[in-house]
Amino acid sequence: MNYLASLSPIYAEMFLLVMVCAILIVDLFIVNYTKTVTYLLTQTSLFCTVLILLFTHQPGAAHLFNDMFVHDVMSYVLKVFICLAVMAMLLYSRSYLLVRGLFTGEFLALVMFATLGMMVMTSASNFLTLYLGLELLALSLYAMVALQRDSAIATESAMKYFILGAMASGFLLYGMSMLYGATGSLDINRIADVIQHGTPNKSLLVFGLVFIVAGLAFKLGAVPFHMWVPDVYHGAPTAVTMFIGTAPKLAAFAFVMRILVEALQPLMIHWSGMLMILAVLSMAVGNITAIAQTNLKRMFAYSTIAHMGFLLLGVLSGTIEGYGSAMFYAMVYVLMSLGGFGMIMLLSREGFEADTLNDFKGLNQRSPWLAFMMLLLMFSMAGVPPTVGFYAKFSVLNAALDAGHLTLVVMAVLFSLIGAFYYLRIVKLMYFDAPESHEKIYIQPDSSLLVSLNGMAILLLGIFPNTLMSVCFVSVQQSLLQ
């Protein structure tokens, strides 16, 4: 009994795992095409996971399983946000997937497995668990991209994603094995300790670090390891694209924090230089290439690359402010891309994808409220003041400036200025162009409520950003000080 009580920090993960297995079995007995029971069960279990997280949380960090698992404030906050983002994604994508025949029990199970993988990643305290969590997430994502078997483009993008993802995992593992060779441990705290106080082989450490950064950049989709992002975002069903583009970014942030900041903090002079190159290239290539895109999903893919550049900018500052603002940026990014992809799915219907720029022409005449929500999302992505996107960019730039990266900040501002063009072009298409079709937009009440909430959250968080910002700062601070 005592042992069970000591496991309380991991109750949420255990509950989620039990529920996935239960849902897999329950789903077999449900012949209903709409899968309402399975869907409600999935949403309920995700919601209960959040509740368990809220109720079992205790201040301070808990280490379990020989330091393989750590539950600190950062992992707690990120896990809650990950579960909420997944719930929102399921709400948005239900009707989209139903008309395409993709809303199956397996899809829901894979979503939950991926969520479990993200939770494992965020609270990993050992390279082994970090890697296993990453693979759990990645494997589910590969399968989800490929689920649309009859679409050649989805299959192709799944192959690309799988092969490049496997290569990135290889890079990561090779780098991890080098670090293991140099420090003799896979435990994150132990590695940090050995590097600081021991006498590990420096060149072997840096050699391993190069591979780790390359692997991380692959997973984040930072230039020059970004080639898979546009193809996968474009090829996958929009619901899956939304999933790839939202919650996993939070897990990836935790991954970067655990490896680079917690384990390899003493090597910061080396990795911050590498991240600088990645960040500048990502912002440049992402923002400039996005201008030439006519497909909205591809455009969002390049915009993701640019946003990841900003996120790296926060991390490479190397201060609590930098990490906190990067975490804030990741959360805001998730919120914005939920809305962006949600809008594509709202406008799509059976046999039609509203994923080109022309589909948004004159949206204001067809549905002024949706157009206004899209306007808020685009303003936020571009970083226009009243919205939260502005504060995210502002705090990252502020942290980078405090760390003395003036040139980087100037470049970041210039590139996001270029980026503003393609976001504002959508606003122009919606408000000043004539619509191509006058077909009535029919949307589900639940997803239209969600898109309104999403847009309002972007506006409200933009006006009152302090609560979320301080949550991010406190969680990063607490996790690093332990």
Next chain:
Amino acid sequence: MNFETVLFYLFAAVTVFAALRVITARNPLHAVLFLVLAFVSSAGIWMLLEAEFLAIALVLVYVGAVMVLFLFVVMMLDINIEQLRKGFWQWLPLGGLLAALIGVQMVWVLGADEISAGTTAVKHAADYSNTKELGRLIYTDYVYPFEIAAVLLLVAMVAAIALTLRKRRDTKRQDVNKQVKVRREDRVRIVSVPSARQVESVQEAAASNHGHTAD
């Protein structure tokens, strides 16, 4: 250089050679067989590291089960290797240059100072049970990663079934219900053929035919 070192270099050389042949072999079957060779020789390297259980598991599981399955798949698929290799020579200079660059850099960085393992592996006595120790560690210190690995296998299973099990509209299958319920009227159509008509003409034709051959 003792015997163990000689064995290590032998196994390492065979592994590298086999791995290269896997990607250069023209016949996909040969590629699979070279992959088997690569597995067996890396099992040899693991054996030198005193990881007997892992070495035997590699041979049993990979060579014994996975690769045989692989072989079946390769034999069943009609792989056009020429089409796969299209553009190989065109991209070889660029790829080769990049690979050489990375190789040189790696040698440069790692060759700069002596890379030696901080600690050498402890030699165990002959009666030390590798398997027992592995089992103990998996179920104590490493139980959490072990469980996640199990979940990973479950995901692989779910994904494989979700991707391959689907109803295709163009397949023809038996419907046993229909077969059992079938009545005579559904299958047998009685046609009344008028008999004994035009018999003469047939005889005539036969006769003329006969006469024809007689000529």
